[in-house]
Amino acid sequence: MRELIAIVIALFAAALQAAPQSGASQRASERRAATPRASSPAPTLRQLVGQHMVFAYDGLRPPAALRRRIARGEAAGVILFARNVRSAGQVRDVVSGLQAIRRPRGLRAPLLVMVDQEGGPVRRLPGAPQRAAAEVSSSRQARADGRAAARVLRSAGANMNLAPVADVGRPGGALLGERRVYGTSPGRVASLASSFVAGLHDGRVRATAKHFPGFGAASVNTDDAPARIGTSLETLRRVDEQPFAKLIERKVDAVMVSTAVYPALDDRPAAFSSRWVTEELRTRMGFRGVAITDDLGTPAVRAYGSNARRAVLAVRAGVDLPLFSSSYRDGARAAEGLLRAARRGDVSRSLLRAQARRVLVLRDKLPG
Numbered sequence: 001m002r003e004l005i006a007i008v009i010a011l012f013a014a015a016l017q018a019a020p021q022s023g024a025s026q027r028a029s030e031r032r033a034a035t036p037r038a039s040s041p042a043p044t045l046r047q048l049v050g051q052h053m054v055f056a057y058d059g060l061r062p063p064a065a066l067r068r069r070i071a072r073g074e075a076a077g078v079i080l081f082a083r084n085v086r087s088a089g090q091v092r093d094v095v096s097g098l099q100a101i102r103r104p105r106g107l108r109a110p111l112l113v114m115v116d117q118e119g120g121p122v123r124r125l126p127g128a129p130q131r132a133a134a135e136v137s138s139s140r141q142a143r144a145d146g147r148a149a150a151r152v153l154r155s156a157g158a159n160m161n162l163a164p165v166a167d168v169g170r171p172g173g174a175l176l177g178e179r180r181v182y183g184t185s186p187g188r189v190a191s192l193a194s195s196f197v198a199g200l201h202d203g204r205v206r207a208t209a210k211h212f213p214g215f216g217a218a219s220v221n222t223d224d225a226p227a228r229i230g231t232s233l234e235t236l237r238r239v240d241e242q243p244f245a246k247l248i249e250r251k252v253d254a255v256m257v258s259t260a261v262y263p264a265l266d267d268r269p270a271a272f273s274s275r276w277v278t279e280e281l282r283t284r285m286g287f288r289g290v291a292i293t294d295d296l297g298t299p300a301v302r303a304y305g306s307n308a309r310r311a312v313l314a315v316r317a318g319v320d321l322p323l324f325s326s327s328y329r330d331g332a333r334a335a336e337g338l339l340r341a342a343r344r345g346d347v348s349r350s351l352l353r354a355q356a357r358r359v360l361v362l363r364d365k366l367p368g
Contacts, residue, residue, distance in 0.1 A: 043073070043104075043107070045339065045342055045343070045349065046072070046074050047072070047074055047104070048349065048352045048356050049074070049342060050069065050072070050073060050074030050075050050335065051076050051107075051355075051356035052311075052315060052320060052322065052338065052355060052356065052359070053074075053321070053322075053334070053335045054077045054078060054079050054114060054292075054321055054323060054331075055069070055075055055078050055079070055328055055331040055332070056078070056079050056324065056330075057078070057084065057327065057328040058083060058084075058327055059083065060084060060085075060086055060094070061094065062078070062094065062328075063328050065328065065332070066078070067098070067101060069332075070101045070111065071102060071103060072104070073103050073104040073107035075111070076321065076359050077111040077112025077113055077114060078098065078111065078113055078114070079113075079114040079115070079323065079325060080113065080115050080124060080125075080156075080158065081116075081325070082124050085126070088125060088126070088127070088155045088156040091156040091157060091158070092155065092156050092157040094157075095113050095157030098111060098113075099157070099368075109360060109363035109364045109366065110159065110367065110368055111363070112359075112363060113158040113159050113160065114162055115153055115156075115158045115160070115161060116162045116163065117129075117149045117152060117158075117161050118132075118162075118163040118164065118165060118180060119131050119132055119133060119145050119163075120132020120133065120134070120179055121178060121179060121180070122163075125152050125156055126152075127148075127152040128145070128149060128151065129144075129146075129148045129149050131145055132179035133164070133165055133179065133182045134176070134179035134182070135179070136182060136192055139191055139192060139194075139195040140195075142192040142195035142196045142199065143195040143196065143198050143199040143202070144199060145196055145199060146164075146196040146197060146198060146200040146201075146202070146203070147199040147200075147203050149161055149163065149196075149199070149200060149203075149205070150199065150200045150202065150203020150204065150205040151203055153203075154203060154205060154367075159204075159205060159206060159366045159367060160205065160206045160253075160254070161205055161207055162292075163196065163210070164193040164196040164209065164210075165180050165181055165193070165210055165211070166189060166190075166209040166211075166214075166243040166244055167180075167181050167189070167210070167211060167215045167216040167243075168181070168183075168185070168189050168239055168240050168242070168243065169182075169183060169184045169189075169216045170184065170216050170217045171184075173217055173218060173219065174221045175215060175216060175218070176216065178221075181216060184216075186242035186243060187242070189242075190242055190243035190245075190246040190247070191246075193209065193243050193247060194246055194250055197209075197247060197250065206254065206362065206365065206366065207247075207253060208253070208254040208255065208256050209244055209248075209252050209255050209256070210256035210258075210294070211257070211258040211294055212241075212244055212255050212256065212270065212276075212281060213236050213241055213244070213258065213262060213270060213281075214229075214231075214240025214241060215227075215229070216240060218260055222258070222259045222294060222295075222298055222299075222300035222301075223295065223298050223299075223300075224298075224299060225299050226260075226299060226301075227259075227261070228260065228261045228263070229260050229261070229262050230263060230264075231262070231264065232264055233264035233265060236262065241285065244285065248286060248289075251289070252289060253290060253362055254321075255281060255287055255290075255292070256292050256293065256294055257271045257276065257281070257291055257292070258294055259271050259293065259298065259300040259301050260300065268304075269300065269301055269304070271293040271294065271296070271301070271314050271317065271319060272304065272310075272314055273317050274317045274318055276317070277291055277318035277319055278317065278318035281318075282318060288358075289362065290359055291320050291321070292319065292321040292322075292323055293319050293321070293322050293323050294323065295323055295326075296310045296311070296322055296324055296334070297325055297326040297330050306337065307324055307330050307331075307333045307334040307337065308337015308338065308340070308341075309337065311324075311334035311337055311338045312337060312338055312341045312346060312347060315338060315347055315351070315355065316347055316351075318355075319355075320355040322338075
């Protein structure tokens with residue numbers, strides 16, 4: 001392991017002095033982090049908040065403000081879209097420049113560089129996998145597609161795929177119509193999604209299972225409108241969560257939480273619900289990795305306030321990375337709002353430390 005693991009343990013020594021969290025679910029989240037044992041300069045509050053943020057940007061060149069933020073240790077990474085891509089070589093040069101930025105001690109692990117490269121209609125980088133999930137007929141094909149996606153991402157310097165889709169399709173469902181699901185059987189989806197993840201890992205790319213607790217029954221995409229999924233809790237657990245359970249068992253690094261509403265547990269979007277993120281995903285299902293939201297800049301969550309407010313709601317629910325995909329400015333505003341909330345005590349610093357620690361552990365797994 002790089003220097004990070006030893007330093008991270010020291011960096012969070014101040015966690016024991018933090019104010020206690022409110023709410024049983026937040027306390028449960030904090031208990032999962034190991035107790036620090038050494039003393040060392042603690043990260044600033046801005047740096048703690050920064051480890052929760054993956055930034056998007058417009059055009060082919062990252063803004064100077066993003067580069068400065070990275071240099072201060074106030075960013076966990078970036079997410080790339082087609083608007084950032086002219087060629088794999090161009091992206092690789094940009095990413096190499098970002099990774100080369102000198103960062104503070106203890107925060108020097110590789111930046112997360114995220115891309116949606118599911119296959120078929122959802123590919124941000126040109127190239128494989130050409131097959132959509134719906135066209136995959138075997139675990140061998142799924143693993144080959146994972147390997148192919150990893151080659152494309154690695155050629156561009158990216159190290160994390162926001163894939164596979166682990167949702168179980170339903171007739172009339174939006175994702176089934178878009179050919180983005182592996183099928184309508186939870187066993188089939190679990191098997192093929194797991195094989196895709198294995199292929200990504202073969203190519204040294206980390207994976208993200210999405211969209212927890214399952215988006216297959218949605219009739220509308222949350223990119224376009226709010227979605228409410230009235231599936232019973234028994235069905236969600238027996239059908240929709242089964243692929244996620246298998247991927248968690250196989251130590252998937254990240255799970256993306258849906259912005260749809262699932263009234264079986266909560267009338268808030270899952271990404272803003274501690275009942276879904278902390279109690280269901282972490283406590284009941286045993287997930288220990290990084291929780292990331294689906295895009296919080298979409299119509300699905302517009303009614304929940306500003307970007308700053310949405311970031312706070314997600315973090316308080318137990319999310320490690322609240323995602324804002326529209327622009328760098330949106331992410332920056334969310335980060336500033338989260339910082340203000342932490343200063344007011346609306347988000348406890350001990351919670352921020354526990355979540356940042358998970359992100360840093362993931363970053364340390366990334367190829368340098």
